[in-house]
């Protein structure tokens with residue numbers, strides 16, 4: 001039997017039990033309450049799998065189990081939902097879902113019009129932040145097709161993730177599900193659930209999250225970075241400015257994932273970039289943009305009416321899948337060829353093939369989704385990091401000093417052992433993703449009811465945890481809107497363990513637990529290496545006309561193009 005309660009509900013229950021509650025229901029005296037922390041069924045990936053070992057904040061990623069209070073159990077209160085396993089005391093303390101605060105809406109349309117007027121499609125992070133400030137750390141709202149309860153307290157995020165079970169389930173946009181059904185083409189990990197997901201995920205964990213695998217790719221990642229630097233030296237104008245750094249980052253991240261998946265260069269960093277890669281970039285962006293629109297206009301209706309947004313969504317999905325598959329089939333042919341010749345192959349795709357557990361079609365599906373998942377995430381994270389550091393010369397000097405002390409020369413290949421020592425570089429990326437979480441909401445459906453802040457959230461309710469708002473919350477972070485990488489280094493020494501825990505759960509850009517991002521270790525390696533190599537070589541200044549805003553198309557992307565000036569450091573300084 002599992003006890004599902006939040007710490008807040010617990011304390012509410014604890015005060016309520018004595019006297020008043022006991023008079024109401026004789027069951028309630030001396031109930032067993034558990035925080036859930038430290039429950040034997042609270043499963044976590046081993047630290048090595050969640051990437052905790054290499055994290056600058058490894059003290060954050062493995063919080064110590066909380067105290068479990070055992071008080072004699074009296075059984076489940078008949079008032080509760082049969083699947084809500086809470087202490088009898090809580091059964092009265094917990095209020096029904098319907099009482100969770102919600103914004104006032106109009107009959108039938110609810111808050112739809114207000115949400116659209118507030119720019120919910122491209123600025124949903126601001127709209128939801130506004131609701132948080134208005135309604136508090138738990139509220140519920142129906143936004144088009146999304147009917148969810150929103151959470152903003154890191155302690156509640158922890159409670160939800162503690163209870164996500166063996167097969168955590170996240171939200172898949174309805175438009176994507178319809179597309180999958182229409183094309184009758186099953187997709188990769190992100191779309192799977194249950195045991196089917198777990199069996200595939202275990203294999204992918206071994207190939208991407210195991211500490212031993214990523215070091216095999218570091219030399220190739222280094223090469224892509226050297227090529228990017230050469231390219232920037234070639235293309236920067238007389239004023240040393242590179243335009244559209246976000247597009248450059250996209251091309252680089254495709255090049256990187258290409259070498260890791262297939263041990264093959266894609267040509268995205270050459271002067272004649274393949275035309276279809278540009279089309280791929282565009283279609284991925286359109287998928288995210290149209291999907292956002294299709295959360296406000298029911299996709300089934302948009303499909304039925306043949307609305308332009310639906311047509312655009314379909315064509316972008318099809319184009320991106322066709323291009324990804326074209327690359328993957330060509331690469332697979334080469335991989336198989338090399339394997340047949342007995343040549344050593346060292347890439348993720350051949351390792352999946354070597355597993356012999358999956359047929360060719362499944363290999364294509366798994367790799368296509370890795371390819372698509374990697375492209376827009378790493379590139380946007382890096383674009384934001386460069387935007388932030390380009391406005392802070394002190395942060396650049398700190399990076400430079402750290403990297404110079406660890407890496408013997410500018411042309412030396414950076415290894416994962418070197419990266420492990422780069423605490424400041426890691427803190428810069430952690431801080432970037434706190435301010436600009438590429439994935440602005442973490443979503444879960446739980447198998448059982450859960451009590452949060454004294455309210456019952458029924459099983460299978462969509463729970464959305466606001467990473468953007470939590471990352472910028474003054475309750476958790478001092479001067480929350482300032483870019484201060486040092487906060488992650490200081491935190492270990494100066495913060496109370498409870499505050500550290502809150503800071504950890506408020507900033508989990510890759511999510512946490514068994515369904516965390518499978519590409520985390522690879523993404524961090526790529527980003528830390530790029531940052532280290534770039535700052536070792538250049539001083540970077542922001543050359544744009546004004547601040548860059550967020551354009552939220554499911555992921556946190558820059559709205560305006562990012563222009564940067566690159567000045568080579570003197571050779572003697574490097």
Ligand code: HEM
Nearest residue numbers: 170189190373374377378381438439510511515517519523
């Ligand atoms: C800065 C870079 C990245 C960020 C911030 C990021 C973030 C995330 C997040 C938040 C999730 C959802 C986890 C959940 O539902 O709880 C996720 C899932 C996923 N990511 Fe990433 N990601 C990044 C890079 C990558 C890369 C490089 C790859 C590919 C190698 C990748 C592949 C995936 C896949 C396949 C999933 C679905 C996993 C599953 O459902 O089991 N991601 N990512």
